[in-house]
Amino acid sequence: MGRIIDRVKEGKSVVCGSKVIGKVSRIVKDPDWNKTTLFTVKTESKEIPLPIESIHQASDEEIALGCTLDSIEALPDVSGSDLLNEAGYINYGLKLKVNEALNLARPFIDYH
Secondary structure (H helix, E strand, O other), rough: OOOOHHHHHOOOOOOOOOOEEEEEEEEEEEOOOOOEEEEEEEEEEEEEEEEHHEEEEOOOOOEEEOHHHHHOOOOOOOOOOEOOOOOOOHOOOOOOHHHHHHOOOOOOOOOO
């Protein structure tokens, strides 16, 4: 079946619980490891950032999240935003907002 990280593709449907919330819009790779660390999902009302750690399961058809719809609503809208700092890493302030909204037990990859 392959690794979850390899199944995150633009245009793939994303579900939370039993509800389709949107499609993968952008993929962000760590510049040191060239591995996907963050992706965005275009919902009906906004574009939200999600770390790889928020994925519960991934198939050829869809990505299933391991978080609640309430936590999804708390995520910031990043439509039209640059997700990266000048060095090519995910903006630190964005990381903090996402970790807080999703109440992640361990923060997603944090090199800088």
